[in-house]
Amino acid sequence: xxxxxxHIHMISRxxxxxxxxxxxxxxxxxxPAFWIGQPRTTLGAFVDYFSQILxxxxxxxxxxxxxxxxxxxxxxxEANNEPLAKDVLAVLERFVLKEGVxxxxxxxxxxxxxxxxRAYVAQLALAVKxxxxxxxxxxxxxxxxxxxxSLSVAKECGQPMTKLVIDHNNEETVQDVLDAGAWAAFTIxxxxxxxxxxxxxxxxxxxxxRIIVDSSADWGISDPLSVPxxxxxxxxxxxxxxxxxxxxxxxxxxxxxxxxxxxxxxLLATPVIDQRALFSDNSVLRGQAPRVDEAPVPx
Amino acid sequence: xxxxxxxxxxxSRRLAPEGARWFAAARAEVSGGVDSARFCALxxxxxxYAPRGPLALTGEELARAAAALPGWNPERWTTLEALxxxxxxxxxxxxxxxxxxxxxxxxxxxxxxxLCAGYKAIPHLPxxxxxxxxxxxxxRSSMRAVYEAACCDSPYPAKYFDAIAWRQAVIKALFVxxxxxxxxxxxxxxxxxxxxxxxxxxxxxxxxGRPVNPELWMCLGAHGGARxxxxxxxxxxxxxxxxxxxxxxxxxxxxxxxxxxxxxTAEKDARVLSTLDAALRGGCDSRAFAALDPNMAKVx
Numbered sequence: 058x059x060x061x062x063x064h065i066h067m068i069s070r071x072x073x074x075x076x077x078x079x080x081x082x083x084x085x086x087x088x089p090a091f092w093i094g095q096p097r098t099t100l101g102a103f104v105d106y107f108s109q110i111l112x113x114x115x116x117x118x119x120x121x122x123x124x125x126x127x128x129x130x131x132x133x134x135e136a137n138n139e140p141l142a143k144d145v146l147a148v149l150e151r152f153v154l155k156e157g158v159x160x161x162x163x164x165x166x167x168x169x170x171x172x173x174x175r176a177y178v179a180q181l182a183l184a185v186k187x188x189x190x191x192x193x194x195x196x197x198x199x200x201x202x203x204x205x206x207s208l209s210v211a212k213e214c215g216q217p218m219t220k221l222v223i224d225h226n227n228e229e230t231v232q233d234v235l236d237a238g239a240w241a242a243f244t245i246x247x248x249x250x251x252x253x254x255x256x257x258x259x260x261x262x263x264x265x266x267r268i269i270v271d272s273s274a275d276w277g278i279s280d281p282l283s284v285p286x287x288x289x290x291x292x293x294x295x296x297x298x299x300x301x302x303x304x305x306x307x308x309x310x311x312x313x314x315x316x317x318x319x320x321x322x323x324l325l326a327t328p329v330i331d332q333r334a335l336f337s338d339n340s341v342l343r344g345q346a347p348r349v350d351e352a353p354v355p356x
Numbered sequence: 357x358x359x360x361x362x363x364x365x366x367x368s369r370r371l372a373p374e375g376a377r378w379f380a381a382a383r384a385e386v387s388g389g390v391d392s393a394r395f396c397a398l399x400x401x402x403x404x405y406a407p408r409g410p411l412a413l414t415g416e417e418l419a420r421a422a423a424a425l426p427g428w429n430p431e432r433w434t435t436l437e438a439l440x441x442x443x444x445x446x447x448x449x450x451x452x453x454x455x456x457x458x459x460x461x462x463x464x465x466x467x468x469x470x471l472c473a474g475y476k477a478i479p480h481l482p483x484x485x486x487x488x489x490x491x492x493x494x495x496r497s498s499m500r501a502v503y504e505a506a507c508c509d510s511p512y513p514a515k516y517f518d519a520i521a522w523r524q525a526v527i528k529a530l531f532v533x534x535x536x537x538x539x540x541x542x543x544x545x546x547x548x549x550x551x552x553x554x555x556x557x558x559x560x561x562x563x564x565g566r567p568v569n570p571e572l573w574m575c576l577g578a579h580g581g582a583r584x585x586x587x588x589x590x591x592x593x594x595x596x597x598x599x600x601x602x603x604x605x606x607x608x609x610x611x612x613x614x615x616x617x618x619x620x621t622a623e624k625d626a627r628v629l630s631t632l633d634a635a636l637r638g639g640c641d642s643r644a645f646a647a648l649d650p651n652m653a654k655v656x
Contacts, residue, residue: 116499150393151396151397151465156469157467317404
């Protein structure tokens with residue numbers, strides 16, 4: 058099977074992870090801009106971060122036959138540093154128009170503060186201006202109310218619900234998101250958020266329409282193979298394979314291809330890995346022979 | 357010579373109607389004067405209006421390019437790159453004092469495709485020596501596409517780089533496995549220091565048990581002395597076919613005609629022999645190395 062992990066912070070993962078993901082059938086990922094585990098203090102740090110996820114990280118992924126797309130945005134946590142947030146918002150338009158940027162994201166609420174809301178609204182306006190998809194991060198604390206507010210504010214700003222993905226859902230929030238007409242994404246984490254078993258039951262109960270599974274793997278305890286592992290469990294527990302394919306591949310593709318920034322025929326073509334390419338004064342190769350596949354990546 | 361009319365002519369024959377309309381409006385906007393944010397946005401937005409595929413110029417069009425800017429070979433340009441370069445050239449302030457900052461702003465926020473287009477634009481700007489530092493950044497990049505945009509099929513490095521930057525750019529091609537034969541000036545701008553650097557690199561590769569890039573032998577010319585001949589002989593004895601063919605060209609470039617004549621009678625490998633025959637007839641410039649470029653072999 059092939060998988061699309063539409064939320065993963067590859068910037069914090071190793072090449073071992075890329076190899077394992079490639080072997081497990083992950084063909085495409087989306088790297089949403091987020092914080093880096095601690096707050097940044099300068100605009101330059103944001104500019105370099107956006108450049109890195111659009112550049113070097115995309116190159117690293119390509120060496121393992123994985124298509125890498127991005128979301129660009131100011132995350133909710135750092136929106137609370139308002140003087141810096143203002144500067145970041147001022148440069149965002151320079152990055153959201155780049156090739157392979159499939160959405161404005163991940164944006165939304167963390168503490169559901171006024172500063173977060175100002176940044177959220179400003180970025181919704183940017184998305185509406187350029188007819189873009191929006192990826193919303195939902196808060197850990199007061200999640201249900203945070204999601205309801207994310208939906209209603211997005212609606213007030215004129216963001217079409219078909220171009221809105223609300224992430225990190227759970228059993229308590231999914232109905233609100235589906236009722237609003239938005240896409241409901243679920244993050245499978247080993248210890249927090251969703252587990253694979255719970256995900257199986259959600260798909261059994263709600264069906265596959267507008268439901269998306271992702272790993273949100275980052276520098277914390279998380280699993281870059283969450284999507285293929287959850288798919289395997291769904292199949293094992295008797296979920297229709299067509300449903301599994303929808304929630305681990307097709308729905309993510311349908312949601313984010315609305316950006317016009319995914320070359321769908323190229324993505325559907327079987328990938329061939331060429332590790333000889335180099336990028337920006339560095340190579341992921343450290344003296345070992347480059348892996349150059351003559352044959353397609355095995356599924 | 358101003359190359360903007362040439363680019364506009366090529367684009368008019370290749371852009372779809374929607375792309376052509378967007379280009380006309382964007383050009384008008386740029387030539388009317390835009391702020392830096394808008395200029396960068398237009399540079400990015402171009403990707404939505406031009407195909408990423410090859411510009412696919414005819415022989416006649418390529419000849420026109422070379423006549424307008426000697427050393428410019430746009431045979432590997434994409435339509436999108438031509439569109440982006442045309443947008444840059446549509447600025448009316450390029451000869452002014454603010455041009456360097458305006459162009460640098462493009463690079464600061466550029467993605468890969470924009471970097472390549474930016475480097476390809478610089479040789480077309482008035483007083484291109486003002487952009488020497490930026491072009492040096494391109495030559496230092498290990499992203500092969502970016503290196504090639506700055507250094508290949510362009511008159512710029514040979515014409516403007518100082519000796520240190522030039523030699524580094526030449527050796528860098530070997531490291532990123534860019535086609536060195538496409539770096540204009542590799543037949544003429546050679547010296548003893550570049551030959552030494554290349555010979556040191558060959559020794560380093562052999563000590564590590566790795567093959568020597570056949571294009572490395574292009575760096576020697578007649579400047580390598582006895583050390584070069586000895587290293588070329590090692591390659592002839594123990595290298596793979598392409599490496600041995602490269603060594604034959606290296607000997608020819610060093611003027612070792614009698615050695616080549618002696619090799620001619622003993623050589624068994626047809627590929628090496630045909631290179632040798634051509635070299636003895638004078639075919640040992642950078643174009644002869646193109647035949648050893650694995651990417652060219654893959655294409656043909």
